[in-house]
Each structure stands twice: as structure tokens, then as C-alpha cells.
Amino acid sequence: MAPSTLDNTARVMPDIAAEPRQAQAGVLDWVGMGEIEMPVSLAGDQGRTLSSGARVNAFVNLRRGDVRGIHMSRLYLHVDKALSNEPVTPASIRRLLKDFLESHADLSDRAMVSLRFEHLVRRKALASDNSGWKSYPVSITGVMDRGHFALELGLQAEYSSTCPCSAALARQLIQEQFDADFAAGKPVDREAVLAWLGTEQGIRATPHSQRSLAEVKIRLVPSFKDFPIVEIIDRIEDALKTPVQTAVKRVDEQAFALLNGQNLMFCEDAARRMQAALEQDERISDFWLRASHHESLHPHDAVAVATKGVAGGYTSLPDGLAAR
Template sequence: MISTKLKRVYDPTFTISDDYKASLPDLQNGPASLIEGANVPIQQVGISNFKLPLKFPRPDGELITLETSVDGYVGLEADKKGINMSRIIRSFYKFKNEVFHLEKLREVLKTYKKDLDTHSGYLRLSFNYPIIQESLRSELEGYQYYNVALEGALDNRDNFRMFMHLDFEYSSACPCSYELSEHAKDSRDVAAIPHSQRSIASVTVELDEELFVEDLVAICREALQTETQVMVKREDEQAFAEMNAAYQKFVEDAARLVYEELDEQEQVVDFVVRCVHMESLHSHDAVSRICKGVPGGLR
């Protein structure tokens, strides 16, 4: 029960002195005796989805500012109750005016390790990245947006690993449906339309040198060919239909096509690809997942 003698008024004029600040309770930095549960290390503890506008470089040197969702974590050793969560944000804000790329994450994570007195750190920046896409035949153009994430991990020996994630949307025309449609036309003179569906290739690559988002998009375009379109007139829709017929693919084909392109990239150390065809024939999705196969790597 709250004492009736306590003041129930917020005083905006109250000034914090150093002595008063030092007197504030600090349970998270308390002794190990305060730990609840098993006294064991925690691999990642921190804050997810704090947002701010960050600058990213284009291949031509242009800078683009994007609303970015940040996940920041550090490792917590045994015998430590917790971390100062607000330092995750405060440490990151030291870099808020800088240009972000994968190597920049190394700097932020070193700051995390220093500011939070921890042995490891992890950082993920997620954003929607716009790239101008030209229409297939009408000479129009529009912004295609890609779900992208940059990820960095720094271990207790300051070994740094960097990753890029991309969701690439494409159309997948079913080869089986195409052949069955052609059979109906040829054998019975019956009109039939093969089915296709919007599909997504979720690609994660581990890199040993910088890669632009545009580069990873170009790799996926080369592999899959049938990227969904932004600006479409009738001539573009016809071109897209022709393209789908020329590049029919099962979900297994899609995964192997992306594998083939990624495996040729020297800066790509490891990768995993998950293709999802959101079926128009079935009420369920078709999924294929493939990885480079590096021992102990991405799965």
C-alpha cells in the first residue's frame, strides 16, 4: 500500500546532483547473488527494433537516407546480473550521422564491447532499399523496394563476420502446368492457361569484402530472370508473359539457379537461400532451401 504521506506530484524543476545520481539503485550491476535462475552466460541480450534514419552509400557515391530498424545485442558473462540496456542505443547514436555499410558495423560493435564491458556483440540493420527499375518495353521506370538487412558479429577475439540479407520477389511459372495447358490445346483444342505465382527468394550471404545491395539484386536477377515489375503497360505485360514462358521454374529450380550464381562470386564466403512459391494452384506454399555447404556454416 502506498503511503498517503508520499508526494503524488511530478516536479519538473527537480535538479539531479552527482550525489543523488550515485544513490540511485542499480540492480543490473549488482552481485551474482541477485541472479535469478542458472548462473550461466547469455549469448545475446540487448534491444530489438529501435529506429532512426541512417545514411547508406549507392554504388555511384550518392547517399540515401532510410528509416532503419536496429537490433543490438551483446554477450553476457556468468556472474553478471544484466546489462545497461540504454547503452545499446546511446552507443549506437554516436554513429548516427555516419555513412553505414558492413565494415562500419565492426566499429559500432567494438564500441559496444567497450561501453558495455562485454566479450561479444551482434548488430542487425533492417530497411527497405529503393532501386529504380526500368519497365520491360514501355520505357517507363519506378522504384522497386527490397527488404534488406546488414548484419555483423564480433566475438571475444575481435573476429568479425559480416552478412547481407535480401528478399527478392519474382514470378514462377510452373513447367508442369505449362505442358498440361499445351496438351489441352493440342489434343482437344481447349483453351488453358498455365499457373504462375509471386515468389520470394530470401538470400543470406556471408562476405569477406563489401558488397552493394545493387550487386546482390543483380545476382538474383541474373539467376531468376522473372523479377516482379513496378511500371506496367500492355506491352510490358505481354513481355512479362513471354519472359515467364521462357524461364519456367519449379521451386527446386529456383534454389539451384541462385546457388549457381552465388557460388561464382569470389567475395561470397557462404550463403543460404530459401525460395518460396506462393502457389496459385494450391492453398499451401512450395519451399526449397539450399546452402553452400561450408562445414559449420550457414544452414
């Protein structure tokens, strides 16, 4: 009787990827898997563990031109094991990259993994007793290159920016309207002026403001054991002063309007504020940042970029290709 094709007894299965490909030989910088769906956990405050859904990219190089492909399933299984069993830390990223290389010892001497996820933080309202959840895009990228380990933490935070130029132009129009409504040489009644200031006729112009985006990439000092995500976000938002809000009542909206009026910002101002804040953080060995103001005046953004200026570190490319 002929054996069934569904028989699961041990047999040799073809491995096409391991076969030589002489006609198309060549080394490859990176080979792997992109957009792997995985859970990711991070250690939170007060002993809590925070979990999110992540997208993971896992790669190694292929330094042998005579081998057709790598063992992609091994990368997936290593990622699954690492992210399912413990919170993500710099040490766990290093171990994961070593697993990549050990499982491809005959093929690769470089490995890379990147994680992208949304980190939810509960934020208090500015003035009321309310609070709400705010989502921050986070990325973690690790590279092991011939024994050298590099780690990058990327963060994004939205804020409001009110244009200083627009504010000055609006003030000029208000002055002109006051001059027209209150004739020179006549007594000015305080109550009349106070009432006038509360009308649309009095405040005939307002400055334009827009939702803006702070993007930061940092390299932590090697001794750091955890990812200080919330701490770095807090440092950025404290420097900018006008982070977007969650739960908002009228009293919160008024407080937000006051913050915007007290923190008029060009994109250059925002970038310099973040630059100064990050330079004071001893946990950060290098950084790249970009302030993008999504203008309401015109359909293009106003952008400013800054780096720490470390030799051999980040370059100030504005398109996000930040690392040398």
C-alpha cells in the same frame, strides 16, 4: 529550508542493474535492445548516399552471473552515434561492435547488431520508356565473438514463377481442342488456325503462375569494403529472369508474359539458378538461399533450399535458422 526534490545538483542515483542478484545468478547468452528505430545510410552509385528507416537489434552477452544487468543505454547511444554519422559499411559495423564490448568490458565478450530496412531501387520497365521504384528487404548482421568478427548480408527479391507441369497440361488441352475443332483428314486453312489461336476457345487452358520469393543470406570475403546490395540483387534477378515489375503498360505486360513462358520454373529450378549465380561471385565466401513459390494451385508453398557447402558454414535448414 528543505531541499527541493527537483533540485538537479549532483547526487548519487540508484543503479539497480549493477546490484548483485545472488538468488538468481546465472550467465546470459544475449541481453540488449530490440527493434530500435534508427535511420540508416548506404553509399550509392555516382557518389550518392541512400537513406532508409531501419529497425536495429543490439545485444551483448552477460558472462557474470553475479551482475543483474547490462548498460542498455550505452548500446543505444553507440547505435545512434554510429548510424547517424556515416554510411553503413563492414568497417563501421566492426567498430560499433567493438564500442559495445569496450563499454561492457567487465561484463561481456560477445556482441551482436542487426539492421533491417527496405532498400529502394528504381527499375526500368521491360519494354516501355517508363520506370518505377521497387523495394527490397535487406538485413545486415554483425557478430563479434571473443575477437572473431562475422558479417552477414540478407536480401529478398520477388519474382514470378510459372509451373512447368501446369504448362504441359495446358498444352495438352489445347492440342485436344485443336483436334476437336479441326477434323483429321481435312485441309487445314492457315488463316483459320491463326484466328483460332487468338480465341479463348483455342487457348482453352493456361498454366498457373504465382508471385515467388527469393531469400538469400551471404557472407562476404573479409576484404570487401562496401555492401554490394544492388549488385547481388541484380545477379539473383538476372538468374531468375522474371523479377516482378513496377511501372507496367500493356507492352510491358506482354513482355513479362513472354519471359514467364520462356522461363518455366519449379522451385527446384529457381534455387539451382540462384545457386549457380552465387557460386560464380568471388565476393561471396558462403551463402544460404531459399526459393518459395506461393502456389496459386494450393494453399501451401513449394520451397527449395541450397547452400554453398562450406565446412563450418551455413547449414541447409529450411526455416531460416541458417548459420551454425
